Amino acid sequence: MKDKTNENKADPCLPGGLMPAEQWALPQTSVRRSLKDAIGHAFKQLQAGVSQAEEPFESMDELPELSASQQNRLAPEPDYSDQATAIACGLERARTEGSLSREVAFLVAPPFSGVQQALARFPEPGQSGSIESGGEEWAIILPPDTLSFDDHEANEWWDRQDLSRPWVIPELADFWLRRLSGLSLVKELFRRIANGDTGAGIVGCSSWCWRYWGHYLENAQMSPWTPGPMDAERLGAWFTYLASGSGKSTVIARMTGDGYYVLPLAETDENEKDKDSKKRKYSNFLRDLAATSRGNPGVALAIWQRSLRARPDDDTKLEDADEKTEKQSQTADCWVVPLERLSLPTMPQSKESVTGFVLHGLLLHNGLDMASLEVVTGVSTYELSLVLSRLKRAELVVWEQSDERWRVTPIGYPTVRRHLQSWGFPVDQF
């Protein structure tokens, strides 16, 4: 199964490489952990409404959280330009190996996996993306301001886009609305791709949107690709890469309870052939984190950021390390709170169907403004405001000022997905 995986060890920003979507598999976890999660989920559903916690996050330990600068150094947001380069290389390799033969490549990924952000940076000059496009610059296709089109108007809109030279759609979910007049653009795009009317292109698509269109266009076989899931090893490598910047420094992270090592990874330690390292005990934290986040890097990073702590006596050391230059900064210690002691967002008790419509609508469309959300869900603006404010307090959704959209939060995504699934809503495959 792994032989077709386009794993690219040289790209630490995309440790899982790219793989055909049908080969994607959930990172494995222990039976104990699975049972614990299932029982915990059922218990939380029963508990809903019994305890009315206003504050969704409650630190269950005495340790201070990392300051913004410490967090920015130890668990920063990834550089999506590097990821774009890695994706371009991955696709190029797949084409060379013959496992990807289509003119238009579909990249399907769960929300927060960073594919959309990476694809939006695809045509930046000097990137190896130009290899994939045969030296030409990529054209980014952006969605129109309004998404209400009939079939004829959709046809005309696509005629105005230049799809003859290499093109990229960072997020297909931005091109439609779940209403009768909101389907035409995507339908027309799929028709053109199936007919071979476009040049080389890459379509990024949220897994939720893809699931919907897979059901709608049941005969469309687009053979999408996806980033490989983040298992414990890949997460460890990725967190180390993010924290080390240039890759020269080492991060040491240990569990707060028993002092077991989370980072560096066991393998890395063995390579160092340090006698002391062989005596070290390693925690299962990363394995559990990979399972909790379902191998989703954005979700894993959000939980990782929340779980990091500094010992009071380590504060000075960390601050000093912060101030050091890159060359000087060789080691930085931080502590990790066990997952079971982290209070992650929980679903507030409310009318299931309306909450479900809102959350499902947000995931299908990669976030929506209030007006579009009203159209898509059929819920009145007044009721939407009430539901959204509750979900916002529970840290499950967030209003993003930059593009004026409501979105599900990465830290709340596992809870949201699980609840939507148990309520019977269609969920993605990842």
Place this chain on the structure above:
Amino acid sequence: MIDDLGIKDAFASITGQALLQAVLVIVIASLIMVAVQKVLPRVAEKLGGKPRLYLLASVPLLRLLIILATIVIVVPILVKPSFENMVAIFGALALALGFAFKDYANSLIAGIVTLYEMPYRPGDWIEVDGQYGEVRAIGTRAAEIVTPDDTVVIIPHNKLWDSLIANGNDGTDNLMCVADFHLEANHDVSRVRELLRDVAFTSPRTKTWQPVLVIVFNKPWGMHYRLKAYPFDPKEQFQFISELTARGSAELARQGVRFVSVPVSVS
């Protein structure tokens, strides 16, 4: 008569203490049964989705297990479980039931059969003798269903022998709903079919991984369309059908397709 059956001998060994013990066991078993029947459905309501259905379905099974366990415990307390005694007791019981409580016994036996064959489970949407509703509880003698108008209908289990029982979701959370559209003829049929399919796909209540079908019949008065789709929760069925009908009608009107107001009967 009682002497002939050996009932007197069978019960000769019953003491006051044994009787007290038996009553105590029966009371405890009854309390457990009541607790199971009250608590589990409430827990199931909180869980929703598939866990709700599984938990509801386990209620009658648990009740059967408790009844069997009670019999197994109580009988040896009261009588010596010899072959003769058993024949005597069950023979007398069969006679009494056969003559005095024939219909009641019929329902009890049918109740046991329902636990085995499972023609309906709590959480199922069934129709029996024109009564449609969700099975709320399965008792020893009868099942309770709640109709969409919030009326509780008691259906004796012996309906199982001679009535047609229609089960909409059959222990799953997949319940197909149908919205009917009666349209005048002379329109683009394939366009209308496509449009109605889109109506279902754009409903937030639709379970998109289940089939969405548009069936059309040519009638003497025009065209009869049936839009079939699954809501994400069987409880949403009426809202779902209403939404499909309202949105479908609005869009058809916008497209200039007219409805048949009164079907014309043809002799």
